[in-house]
Amino acid sequence: MTTISVKAGLTRGRIELRQSFTNGADLWSHFFWPLLMLAVLYFMRDRAFGMSGFTLGALALPGILGMNAAFGLVSMSQQLTADREDGTLLRAKATPDGMRGYLIGKIISVAGGLIADLAIFLIPGLFLIDGLRIDAAALIWVLALGLVATLPAGAILGSVFTSPRSQGLLTLPILGLIAISGIFYPIAALPGWLQAVAQGFPFYWLGLGMRSALLPDAAAAVEIAGSWRHLETVAVLGAWAVTGLLLAPAVLRRMARKESGSRVAERRERALRRIG
Amino acid sequence: MSAVDVEDLRMRYGTADVLDGVTFQIRAGEVLALLGPNGAGKTTTIEILEGFRMRSGGRVEVLGADPAHAGERWRARVGIVLQSWRDHGKWRVRELLAHLASYYDDPWDVGELVAAVGLAGQAGQKIRTLSGGQRRRLDVAIGLVGRPEVLFLDEPTAAFDPQARREFHDLVRAAAGRTTILLTTHDLDEAEKLADRIVIVNGGRVIADGTSRELARLIAGEDEVRWTRDGHSFSTTTPDSTRFARELFLQYGEAVHELEVRRASLEQTYLTLVRQAEGTAAP
Known part of the structure; x- marks a missing residue:
């Protein structure tokens, strides 16, 4: 039965991924951010950063890539909440081994969609920005570790927030974190205590990891301690991954246990009241 | 099983x-x-x-x-x-x-x-x-x-x-x-x-x-019987409508017209049951 549900989950992920690239609303969200970010890059491409010899555009492109990768956390959380509200999750619960299939499918569709979004941004970006040097191996390990660090955390947040509206609460602190994570402007220019806060979250480390994968080593001079700090990157992202993977199953189980038809109906009534 | x-x-x-x-x-x-x-x-x-x-x-x-x-x-x-x-x-x-x-x-x-x-x-x-x-x-x-x-x-x-x-x-x-x-x-x-x-x-x-x-059948007294006699209409409810009709004819014979018997419907039964249950549940 386990192999059946793993196979079903893979199919599910593939179908969801296809759906998200074949309807207008989803296509818009796949292209809107990458295109907006490319526009931002376009205006930053010639501006030099101090005496470093690098343009702001070259420093920002990997950071933006890292930020987008970290957004898997947000989309995982949003999708879980939405699926709970419309009963998709309850359907999975009513199906033998359906929760396993659902989760595998969700991980594939969120990670797959994310990688597609990264490509939509990165490929045109490479043509736009000079001075990049691609280390494919580093790109892959940073991205892979980043996904393992952020997706379980997203699943946990998605279990905690009960409605898409309350998901809105999540956006503000995340935008704040992005602002202080050295995505658009090197973090070394920030006050020390803000640097400390940013270094507790995956946004900064994904950005740093991406810079290490896409910039020449000389660019590390701009970073904290003048180094790519790979060890620290692995340590912080790894800590997020381990914590997430340890907590997520229990949190998800708890959430799934509480799902029932009347709960889904209750939530719908609340939503309708808000509209009506 | x-x-x-x-x-x-x-x-x-x-x-x-x-x-x-x-x-x-x-x-x-x-x-x-x-x-x-x-x-x-x-x-x-x-x-x-x-x-x-x-x-x-x-x-x-x-x-x-x-x-x-x-x-x-x-x-x-x-x-x-x-x-x-x-x-x-x-x-x-x-x-x-x-x-x-x-x-x-x-x-x-x-x-x-x-x-x-x-x-x-x-x-x-x-x-x-x-x-x-x-x-x-x-x-x-x-x-x-x-x-x-x-x-x-x-x-x-x-x-x-x-x-x-x-x-x-x-x-x-x-x-x-x-x-x-x-x-x-x-x-x-x-x-x-x-x-x-x-x-x-x-x-x-x-x-x-x-x-x-x-x-x-659980609920007795719910059949409804209607008839007319001497131009007046009558109606009553009874647990045993067959017996009631027999006695009605024995007493009035051919004077009874337009006899109508409505058996207890499930709907009446249901409403009666719910009403009774609520009656007993009340303090």
Whole structure:
């Protein structure tokens, strides 16, 4: 039965991924951010950063890539909440081994969609920005570790927030974190205590990891301690991954246990009241 | 053998007893309606049987297992149709059925199932574009896709127009076959049409259990007799309308005209039972 549900989950992920690239609303969200970010890059491409010899555009492109990768956390959380509200999750619960299939499918569709979004941004970006040097191996390990660090955390947040509206609460602190994570402007220019806060979250480390994968080593001079700090990157992202993977199953189980038809109906009534 | 066995089921939220010792059985292959007014505890009962809700007390067995602790093997033998589903709106009808079928060992053939519920014309359509009635047909198809031994239907036709309701009843009767079905409804007519047996719940308690005929017989004094004599009309209610009519004729013979006897209907029975139960429950 386990192999059946793993196979079903893979199919599910593939179908969801296809759906998200074949309807207008989803296509818009796949292209809107990458295109907006490319526009931002376009205006930053010639501006030099101090005496470093690098343009702001070259420093920002990997950071933006890292930020987008970290957004898997947000989309995982949003999708879980939405699926709970419309009963998709309850359907999975009513199906033998359906929760396993659902989760595998969700991980594939969120990670797959994310990688597609990264490509939509990165490929045109490479043509736009000079001075990049691609280390494919580093790109892959940073991205892979980043996904393992952020997706379980997203699943946990998605279990905690009960409605898409309350998901809105999540956006503000995340935008704040992005602002202080050295995505658009090197973090070394920030006050020390803000640097400390940013270094507790995956946004900064994904950005740093991406810079290490896409910039020449000389660019590390701009970073904290003048180094790519790979060890620290692995340590912080790894800590997020381990914590997430340890907590997520229990949190998800708890959430799934509480799902029932009347709960889904209750939530719908609340939503309708808000509209009506 | 009982497919479903519920004994002294209790559910308490805070200080309120939603279920206060519910007991009933469903034989394998039987269609049973759990009938009662809104808030009687029907949905709570069915959710406990589905394994979606923990009970406060009592013993529950569905297909020989306690739903609160039954595993995925058990889950595969149970089909569920909830009051309303809005899930998987982006999926196409056939796509979703085929996907869900893939979780089961011996599912229905998807093409056959789609035709059986009358959705052959919509098989390639996105689910969110289905009409309300079509959506319910899909929900029933999903409930049946794994060839369940027990099917739970929670208020399946709430908010249906009469035409859609009749079509739905035909569908469930055709689908029933040898499946054990538990449906909840507050619609007496629906219970009478679909169920072999009716369990009436009110205030968290079973107040009657039997076939519709048995239930109607439970309540005495409900037959209504009307007649006219010497140009005046009369009416009365009596537990034994046959005997009343005989005595009426013995007494007045040919003076009696336009005799009309209305047997106790299940509706009257139901209303009387609920009223009585509420009378005894009141302090």
